Amino acid sequence: MKVLILGGFLGSGKTTALLSLARFLVANSSSERENKVAILENEVGEIGIDDKVLATSGFAVSNLFAGCACCTVSGEFTDAARKIRDELDPEWLVIETTGIAYPESMRENLAAALSLASRLIVIADAKRWTRLFAAMNSLISGQIVGAEVVLINKCDLADDETLAKIEEDIRGMEPRTKIFRVSAKAGIADKIWREAAGMGD
Amino acid sequence: MHDEHEGHTHEGHDHDHSGHDHSHEGHSHEHHDHDHSYSHDDSDHDHDHAHDAEIDALEAIEPGVVAVTVHEHDGAIVASGALIVYSDEPHEMRHALADELEYIAAEIGRCGGTVGHVKASFVATSYDMLSVTEAGGEVELKRAPDLELKIGFAAIAFDVPEDFIQNLVSESLQNLL
Numbered sequence: 442m443k444v445l446i447l448g449g450f451l452g453s454g455k456t457t458a459l460l461s462l463a464r465f466l467v468a469n470s471s472s473e474r475e476n477k478v479a480i481l482e483n484e485v486g487e488i489g490i491d492d493k494v495l496a497t498s499g500f501a502v503s504n505l506f507a508g509c510a511c512c513t514v515s516g517e518f519t520d521a522a523r524k525i526r527d528e529l530d531p532e533w534l535v536i537e538t539t540g541i542a543y544p545e546s547m548r549e550n551l552a553a554a555l556s557l558a559s560r561l562i563v564i565a566d567a568k569r570w571t572r573l574f575a576a577m578n579s580l581i582s583g584q585i586v587g588a589e590v591v592l593i594n595k596c597d598l599a600d601d602e603t604l605a606k607i608e609e610d611i612r613g614m615e616p617r618t619k620i621f622r623v624s625a626k627a628g629i630a631d632k633i634w635r636e637a638a639g640m641g642d
Numbered sequence: 643m644h645d646e647h648e649g650h651t652h653e654g655h656d657h658d659h660s661g662h663d664h665s666h667e668g669h670s671h672e673h674h675d676h677d678h679s680y681s682h683d684d685s686d687h688d689h690d691h692a693h694d695a696e697i698d699a700l701e702a703i704e705p706g707v708v709a710v711t712v713h714e715h716d717g718a719i720v721a722s723g724a725l726i727v728y729s730d731e732p733h734e735m736r737h738a739l740a741d742e743l744e745y746i747a748a749e750i751g752r753c754g755g756t757v758g759h760v761k762a763s764f765v766a767t768s769y770d771m772l773s774v775t776e777a778g779g780e781v782e783l784k785r786a787p788d789l790e791l792k793i794g795f796a797a798i799a800f801d802v803p804e805d806f807i808q809n810l811v812s813e814s815l816q817n818l819l
Contacts (some may be wrong), residue, residue: 452761453755489794493763541715
């Protein structure tokens, strides 16, 4: 089971991107496994909102509520991932974090508990970046750390100068990350998903 | 919502905290005139939320009853709400719901908070009954006049008190009744 962790701040477009990613993975799978993609949703509210959109799109979705740091370091998160591995054995597990989670700590927990390697894809919100980065620098920075790929989403809603500044900010937090400008709503190109999923490595 | 539709107006908020009105075809929404102002103290960021998963509000609540819970979560204030109503006007209800989301986001910003995410799920279910009384007979279809509308709601914000968000979400769901 290959694992992708999709992180990013609240409202950055993670669920929209996830739908695109899941479709890409299914379309480009060469596996004989019955389940190509399973999704582990990690929502912060007590009522599932995002999972309904994903489930009605034909994907196997598990929902883990209250995905804060204490949950992700406890066994709930890794238990949910283990259950998916044991019961569904998908080719891909895509984990959508809550918008206030730190994806790198989730990756570390997954590796420690299940010896599962994973890639981090983080969605940055171009429209709100400047405001959020000023107000919540620590959280936003912490979410970027460790990301193999950062997708600057809603790039159609920001000017070039702003986008260049966002890229500079992101490189300051995680110099090795690959950065792409996207609009998840308009569609994300396969070559970007190929890179994000590590399929070109 | 960005689209305009006939019979729907969304008035700008007057920012005087005296409530606001939404006008929809067949709906009149009025927020109660009460004080939403607050004095923000630094949260101690207690983890007092339950870890026992979904409250299953959409399955458990009675139709017409507003259910709202609130908790603090890693510095974010999270209000979750649910409502089931019956209506033959799902489009109007969806637009009214969109108005409420906009209103809540505006109120959070107006009071100095930061909007994390305000979102809702909206599920419309129609009920059909099919029957036949004899071999070779025609199957009869009966359809319930109203749809069951299940609304799930989450408002996540920073630097606002819990009761502020809880009251906002509760009011918004009440306005949909």
